[in-house]
Amino acid sequence: MTESTSAISTPAALRALIREGRFDGPTAGHGGEALQANLVILAGEAAQDFLRFCQANPRPCPLLAVGEPGDPSLPTLGDIDLRHDVPRYRVWRDGALEGEPIDIADLWRDDMVSFAIGCSFSFEDALTRAGIPVRHQAAGRNVPMYRTSLATRAAGRFSGPLVVSMRAMPAADAIEAIAICQRFPLAHGAPVHIGDPAQIGITDLDRPDYGDAPDIRAGDIPVFWACGVTPQAAITAAKPALAITHAPGHMLVTDVPSSQAERRLTGIHTR
Amino acid sequence: MTESTSAISTPAALRALIREGRFDGPTAGHGGEALQANLVILAGEAAQDFLRFCQANPRPCPLLAVGEPGDPSLPTLGDIDLRHDVPRYRVWRDGALEGEPIDIADLWRDDMVSFAIGCSFSFEDALTRAGIPVRHQAAGRNVPMYRTSLATRAAGRFSGPLVVSMRAMPAADAIEAIAICQRFPLAHGAPVHIGDPAQIGITDLDRPDYGDAPDIRAGDIPVFWACGVTPQAAITAAKPALAITHAPGHMLVTDVPSSQAERRLTGIHTR
Numbered sequence: 001m002t003e004s005t006s007a008i009s010t011p012a013a014l015r016a017l018i019r020e021g022r023f024d025g026p027t028a029g030h031g032g033e034a035l036q037a038n039l040v041i042l043a044g045e046a047a048q049d050f051l052r053f054c055q056a057n058p059r060p061c062p063l064l065a066v067g068e069p070g071d072p073s074l075p076t077l078g079d080i081d082l083r084h085d086v087p088r089y090r091v092w093r094d095g096a097l098e099g100e101p102i103d104i105a106d107l108w109r110d111d112m113v114s115f116a117i118g119c120s121f122s123f124e125d126a127l128t129r130a131g132i133p134v135r136h137q138a139a140g141r142n143v144p145m146y147r148t149s150l151a152t153r154a155a156g157r158f159s160g161p162l163v164v165s166m167r168a169m170p171a172a173d174a175i176e177a178i179a180i181c182q183r184f185p186l187a188h189g190a191p192v193h194i195g196d197p198a199q200i201g202i203t204d205l206d207r208p209d210y211g212d213a214p215d216i217r218a219g220d221i222p223v224f225w226a227c228g229v230t231p232q233a234a235i236t237a238a239k240p241a242l243a244i245t246h247a248p249g250h251m252l253v254t255d256v257p258s259s260q261a262e263r264r265l266t267g268i269h270t271r
Numbered sequence: 272m273t274e275s276t277s278a279i280s281t282p283a284a285l286r287a288l289i290r291e292g293r294f295d296g297p298t299a300g301h302g303g304e305a306l307q308a309n310l311v312i313l314a315g316e317a318a319q320d321f322l323r324f325c326q327a328n329p330r331p332c333p334l335l336a337v338g339e340p341g342d343p344s345l346p347t348l349g350d351i352d353l354r355h356d357v358p359r360y361r362v363w364r365d366g367a368l369e370g371e372p373i374d375i376a377d378l379w380r381d382d383m384v385s386f387a388i389g390c391s392f393s394f395e396d397a398l399t400r401a402g403i404p405v406r407h408q409a410a411g412r413n414v415p416m417y418r419t420s421l422a423t424r425a426a427g428r429f430s431g432p433l434v435v436s437m438r439a440m441p442a443a444d445a446i447e448a449i450a451i452c453q454r455f456p457l458a459h460g461a462p463v464h465i466g467d468p469a470q471i472g473i474t475d476l477d478r479p480d481y482g483d484a485p486d487i488r489a490g491d492i493p494v495f496w497a498c499g500v501t502p503q504a505a506i507t508a509a510k511p512a513l514a515i516t517h518a519p520g521h522m523l524v525t526d527v528p529s530s531q532a533e534r535r536l537t538g539i540h541t542r
Contacts, residue, residue, distance in 0.1 A: 171465050178446050179453040188452055194442045195466055195492045209347055221466045 007072035010034075011078065011253045018253075019084045024102045026249035027087060028121065028207050035258045036227040036251035038117040039075070039086055039244075041104075046240035053234065055116065056153040059231035060162060062118035064254070064265055069170045076265065078255030082114050088247035095239030095271035100247050107244065119196025119228050119251060120165060122258045126180050131182035132173045135215040142249075143167070144208035145227050149201025150192070152230060157238040164192060165227040166205065168220035177223060186261050195226040200224065273302035281305075282349065282524045289524075290355045295373045297520035298358060299392065306529045307500040307522035308335050308348070309388040310357055310515075312375075317511035318384035320427025324505065325386065327424040331501030333389035333457045335525070335536055337421035347382050347536065349526030359518035366510030367405040371518050374517065390499050390522060391436060393458035393529045395452050401442045406486040413520075414438070415479035415497050420472025421463070423501060434501040435463060437476065448494060449518055457532050464495040471495065 006024070006194065008014040011034035027036055042050050047069070054061035060266035065074045072082040076100045083105040091098045117201065124134050143165045150162040169177065174194060182190040193200050205222060206213050210229055216222070235243050246252060256264055279285040279294070282305035288294035298307055303400070313321050316342070319488060325332035330414060336345045343353040354376040362369045362378065391414065395405050407414045413435045421433040438449065453461040464471050477484050481500055506514050517523060527535055 171467070171470065172463065173464060175449050175463070176451040177459050184452040190446050192443065192446070194446060196442070196490075199442065200491060219467075219470060 007068065011255050013255050014252070015078075015080070015200065018087045018204055018224065019081065019119060021102060023248070024087045027253055028249060031253040033125070033258045035064070035077075035254045035256040035261045036121050037254060039082070039230070039246040039252045040115040040117065040121050040231060040235065041112055041244040042115070042235075042240055043109055043111045043113070043242055046157065046238070046243070047111075047159055050115065050235070051113070052061060052155035052233070054156035054231070056155050057230070059189055059192060059226035060228065062188060063115040064118055064186060064261070066116075067114035069113050072114065074110075074114065074116055076117055077252075080252070080254070081234045082121055082252075083108050086246050086250060086252050088250040090245045090247050092236060092240075092245070093245040094241060095236045104244055107242075114250055116254070118186040118188060120225065121251075122186060122261060123181050123184045126184065127177055127260055130176060130180055133169055134176055135210065135217070137269045139215045141212035143211050144205070144212035144214040145204045146197075146228050147209045147233070152234065159236045160230070160234040160237050161234055162192070163210070163227045163230040164200070164224040165211070166208070166214060166222050166224050168214055168216040168222050170219055171221050174221050174223045174270060181225070184262060186265060188226045188228070191223045191225050195221060195235070197222060203252070237243070272381040278451065282526050285524050286349075286356050288350070289358045290331045290352065292373060295358045295521070298522045298524055299520060304396065304529045306335070306348075306525045306527040307390055307392050308525060309390050309502070310517040310523045311354070311386040311388065311502060311506065311509055312353065312515040313386070313506070314380055314382045314384070314513055317428065317509070317514070318382075318517060319388050320429055321502070322384070322507070323347060323426035324423070324429035325502070327389070327426050328501070329456065330460055330463060330497035331423065331499065333459060334385045335387040335389055335532070337387075338385035343379060343383075343385065345385065345387055348387055348523075351523070353378050353445040353523070353527070357517050357519040357523050359485055361518050363511075363514040363516070365512060366491070368509045378513075387523055387525070388499055388502060389459060391459060391496065392522075393532060396450050396457045396529055397455065398448055400473050401435060401447060401451055403448055404440055406439060407483065408486070410486045412483035413485070414482050415485040416500050417468075417473045417479035418504070419478045423505065428511070429457055429505045429510050430444050431501070431505040433463070434481070434498045434504055434507070435471070435495040436498040437480070437485060437493050437495050438492050439485055439487040441490055445494045452496070456534060457536060459497045459499070462494045462496050466492060469492060
C-alpha cells in the first residue's frame with residue numbers, strides 16, 4: 001500500500017504520508033540522510049524498568065530520546081506524533097505478537113512512555129562513505145543477527161542475551177570501521193567483537209537467528225556490533241502486559257540529520 | 272656503564288647524563304612520560320629521498336621532526352644535540368653495520384639531515400592506562416616484529432617491505448586498542464592488520480624476524496602495527512654511503528610529554 005517506489009527525500013514529507021496512512025513500507029532509502037530510530041513504547045512500571053535497562057546497556061540500547069509519560073511527541077527528534085508516524089507497528093500482549101497496525105491512536109494511554117533507540121543505518125552510511133563494503137546492502141539482504149552468550153545487564157524485569165549484527169569485511173576495513181564507529185555511540189558505537197564467532201557463543205555464522213544469511217568473502221573477518229534487536233528480545237521475554245514497537249525495517253524517521261545526531265542529541269542544549 | 276638502575280624521571284636530566292657519557296642503556300622506563308623517538312641521520316641526496324619516503328609511508332615512518340641540513344639540533348623536540356644525546360648509536364657504511372658508538376661528534380657533517388620518527392612507546396602507555404594488556408612488557412620481552420608481504424611506497428633509493436610489530440590480546444581489547452591508537456598518528460596510528468597473519472605474509476608468529484617470541488594466550492587475536500624498524504630495513508637495503516641510527520631500544524628522549532605530542536607537533540605553532 002506504499003504510495004510510491006521512488007525515494008521520498010525529506011523526513012517531513014515522508015512522515016506526512018505515513019501519518020495519512022499513505023506509506024506503510026520499509027523506511028530504508030527514504031527521508032534523505034535523516035536519522036532513523038527503533039521505537040519501543042511501554043506503560044507504567046515496565047517503562048521505568050526499561051529506562052534503567054537502556055541506561056545499563058547503552059551499546060545495544062542507545063537512547064536518542066525518551067517521551068514524557070502520556071505524551072506521544074518527541075520534540076528533540078522532530079515534529080513527531082508517535083500515534084501515527086511510524087509506517088507499521090507491532091503490538092505485543094504479554095510477550096505475544098497481537099498485530100501489526102499502521103496506527104496506534106486507539107491504543108495510546110496516558111501512562112505510556114516512548115523510547116527512540118539508535119539504529120545501525122547511521123553507521124552503515126558512514127562506512128559506505130568511507131569506501132568500506134557493507135555486504136548485506138550490496139546483496140539486497142537484511143543484516144544477519146545472532147543471539148550471543150554475552151548477557152545484558154539486568155534491570156527490573158528486563159534481561160537476556162546480547163544480540164549482535166555481523167558485517168564481514170577485509171581486516172584493514174575492519175580496523176577503519178572500528179575507528180569510524182566509535183564516533184557514533186548513538187548508533188551502537190564500536191563493535192563488541194571481532195574474529196572467532198565461537199568466543200561469543202555463535203556456532204554457525206551461516207545460520208543467523210534474525211535477518212538473512214551473510215555474504216562472507218575469502219579473507220574477510222567477521223565484525224560484530226551490539227544490535228537494536230536486543231531490547232526487543234528482552235521485552236518479548238519479560239512479557240509486559242502491553243508493548244508497542246516498530247515493525248522490523250519500518251523505522252521512526254526523525255528530522256535530525258544522521259551526521260549531526262551525536263552533536264545535536266548529546267551536546268549542550270542551546271535552546 | 273649505565274649510571275643508575277633506578278628511573279631517571281626528567282628527560283633533561285636523562286639527556287644530561289647521556290651527553291656526559293654516563294648513561295648508555297636502553298631508555299624504556301626513563302625520562303618520565305617524555306616522548307621517545309627513533310633516529311635516522313642521512314646525508315645529501317639520500318636524505319632528500321628519505322624525507323619523501325617518510326612522507327609516502329606515514330604509518331611506519333611518522334615524522335616528529337626533521338633537522339635543518341648540517342644542524343644537529345631539533346628545537347621543536349627539546350634542547351637536543353644529536354651528536355651526543357642518544358645513549359647508543361649505530362653507524363652504517365654502504366648498508367653494513369660499522370659500530371655502535373655512544374657519541375657521533377666526529378662523524379657529523381654539514382650536509383647531514385636528522386629524522387626523528389615516532390615510536391610505539393607512546394601508544395603502549397595509552398593502552399596500559401586503558402587497562403589493555405601489553406603482553407611483551409609484562410613478560411619483560413622485546414615486542415615481536417615481522418617482515419610482511421605488504422610493500423612500502425618507494426621513494427628514490429628507498430623501498431622494501433613493511434615491518435610490523437604484533438601485540439596479542441582479547442578481541443574486545445583489540446577493538447578498544449584500535450579506537451585508542453587512531454588518535455596517535457605520530458605513534459604509528461591505528462593497526463594495519465588484525466587476525467590471520469598469513470594474509471600479510473607472516474608464516475609463523477612464534478618466529479619473529481626481530482625482537483622476541485610473542486606471549487599469545489588462548490582467545491587472543493593478533494593485532495599488527497606498522498613498525499619503526501621499517502625505515503631501518505629500507506636504509507640498510509638502500510646501502511647509502513653513510514647512515515647513523517639509534518641502537519635498538521636506545522632512543523632519542525625528547526622534552527615533549529608523550530600525551531601532548533599530537534597537539535604540540537601537529538597543531539598550529541603558537542610561538
